[in-house]
Amino acid sequence: MASRTSRHGPAPKAPGHGTRTTPKRHRDARRRRLPMRFLLPMFILLAMMAMLMLRGYVHSEILADHRIQPEAATGKVPEKILDGGPVIDTRGGRTTSLGIPDHRLVLTFDDGPDPTWTPKVLDVLKAHHAHAVFFVTGTMASRYPDLVERMVREGHEVGLHTFNHPDLSYQSKSRIDWELSQSQLALEGAAGIRTSLFRPPYSSFADAMDNRSWPVTKYIGTRGYITVVNNTDSEDWQKPGVAEIVRRATPKGGKGAIVLMHDSGGDRHQTVQALDSFIPGLQQRGYDFENLTEALDAPSAHTPVTGLDLWKGRAWIFLVQAAEKTTDVLVVGIAVIGVLVFTRFGLMLVLSATHARKVRRAGFRWGRTPITEPVSVLVPAYNEAKCIENTVHSLMESEHPIEILVVDDGSSDGTARIVEDLDLPNVRVVRQLNAGKPAALNRGLANASHDIIVMMDGDTVFEPATVRELVQPFADPRVGAVAGNAKVGNRDSLIGAWQHIEYVMGFNLDRRMYDLLRCMPTIPGAVGAFRRTALERV
Structure with a gap:
């Protein structure tokens, strides 16, 4: 039942019902035990936060840096590098440039x-018995370790392409080391190997090396890596068409080449289709499709990893996979919850509107005859000296016959005396030692004279029609309790306005819906009515 009430104004309220002091030693003991109650929820929360941060980390949402700066001068780059091949070896202080042999x-x-x-x-390469080099990013290798393991298992070589794909020309040495170590960690966990091959993001031909990228290349060599650029670019990322990709990827005059393609970063169906014609076409012209070390007749770039390094890599992959699955479950859960919330909201609006039309139509009655017999109104009060007079006066204006029982729950501010001094008819004061609001209500119930009991708070005011409207549903013998509609009285402040919205959404509309569904979950303490027989049963 949506009867109308309003909260009293902004007078400050003393501590609530049942407030009792606790000996200091008991409070201290409770303080020491309190963290144990929250230990598991806090651990779960921290674990979820860690999983979300790890997911952001491997999805390049944390620490990613994709800046690309204009090319710098080339005065510091050796001519033999600018005029050399696509394989640059600066290990051990060397400055060596290598090309790929013909065919x-x-x-x-x-x-x-x-x-x-x-x-x-990989399917196309396997079908044509061709090998290739995959320069993987650490983020993608961490997320899809099974694909990295397949590359190695099928005889392909794997190189590093940093972890987050930043422009290394504008990064510190510590950031470069981090990019390398994290990528190796992902590779170790995915395939159980380390690699000595590296390709900088945004790199091009050797003659495009400049004064910004050359120091990075030299530093990469000191960390044990060979830098691999390319001398033939298919430009497949532009999606120029299968025939154009094949034309751009084909070296001229039977020369050897390192061809740049992409297996990630967007729709690569043209790349796959181009490979299926490009590989057999060049094989017929005498080309061998080999790993880099095979083409250079050099030892494999892969080094097996064992022991602690292997387990660290596996632990990393395990945590990343756990984070992926956890966040996938969270996304599904949030989606389900979102659907349920909006479904419930829509149902609430429809049913509350239906309820409002039902109870507001002309001639509507809850039963055959209206409720006219007197009812008892219980007002539990604890230190309500600033509010109780307004509360009692509002009840005295009731359009329905009532008796008023103010149960003073051990107030220390003279609440009971204020009510007694009013000397109003049909108003009784029942005093008890402070025992809490439930005990006060039970005391009031024991002293009530009538079969219908209305309960309200000591800081609430009723409108004249509130009690009359609140008890009318008891004309239906199946009704055991009625929920009223509490409203905020002081809505002139921001907090009051928001609380008013909360009351309308959480109490008024919700309870209209519950009434139609016949599943009222709670009766508000500020304004509710009960059949005495229902209370006595519980």
């Missing part, structure tokens, strides 16, 4: 692995 072709794929396109690329 040997090294296919390289950047930015993967991708769960959609990398398997298709």
Whole structure:
């Protein structure tokens, strides 16, 4: 039942019912035990936060840096590097440039692995008995370790393409070391190997090396890596068409080449289709599609990892996979909850509107005859000296016959005396030692004279029609309790306005819906009515 009430004004309220002092030693003991009650929820919360941060980390949402700066001068780059091949070795203080022998072709794929396109690329390579080099990012290798393991198992080489794909020319040495170590950690966990091959993001031909990228290349060499650029670019990322990708990827005059392609970063169906014609076409012209070390007749770039390094890598992959699955579950859970919340909100609006039309139509009655017999109103009060007079006076204006029982729950501010001094008819004061609001209500119930009991708070005021409207549903013998509609009286402040919205959404509309569904979960303490027989049963 949506009867109308309003909260009293902004007078400050003393501590609530049942407030009792606790000996200091008991409070201290409770303080020491309190954290144990929250230990498991806090651990779960921290674990969830860690999983979300880890997911953001491997999805390049944390620490990612994709800046690309204009090319710098080339005065510091040795001529033999600018005029040399696509393989640059600066290990051990060397400055060596290597090319690929004629009729040997090294296919390289950047930015993967991708769960959609990398398997298709691997299928084409396997069908044509071709090998390639995959320059993987640490983020993608961490997320799709099974694809990295397949690359190695099928005889391909894997190189590093940093972890987050930043422009290393404008990064510190510590950031470069971090990019390398994190990528190796992902590779160790995914395939149980380390690699000595590295390709900087946004790199191009050797003659594009400039004064910004050359120091990075030299530093990469001191960390034990060979830098691999390319000398043939398919430009497949532009999606120029299958025939154009094949034309751009084909070296001229039977020369050897390192061809740049991509197996990630977008729709790569043209790349896959181009490979299926490009590989057999060049094989017929005498080309071998080999790993980089195979083409250079050099030892493998892969080094097996064992012991602690292997377990660290596996632990990393395990945590990343756990974070992925956890956040996937969270996304599904949030989606389900969102659907349920909006469904409930829509149902609430429809049913509350239906309820309002039902009870407001002309001639509507809850039963055959209206309720006219007197009812008892219980007002439990604890230190309500500033509010109780207004509360009692509002009840005295009731349009329905009532008796008023103010149960003073051990107030120390003279609440009971104020009511007694009013000397109003049908108003009784029942005193008890402070025992809490439930005990006060039970005391009031024991002293009530009538079969219908209305309960309200000591800081609430009723409108004249509130009691009359509140008890009318008892004309239906199936009704055991009625929920009223509490409203905020002091809505002139921001907090009051928001509380008013909360009351309307959480109490008024909700309870209209519950009334139609016949599943009222709670009766508000500020304004509720009960059939005495129902209370006595519980």
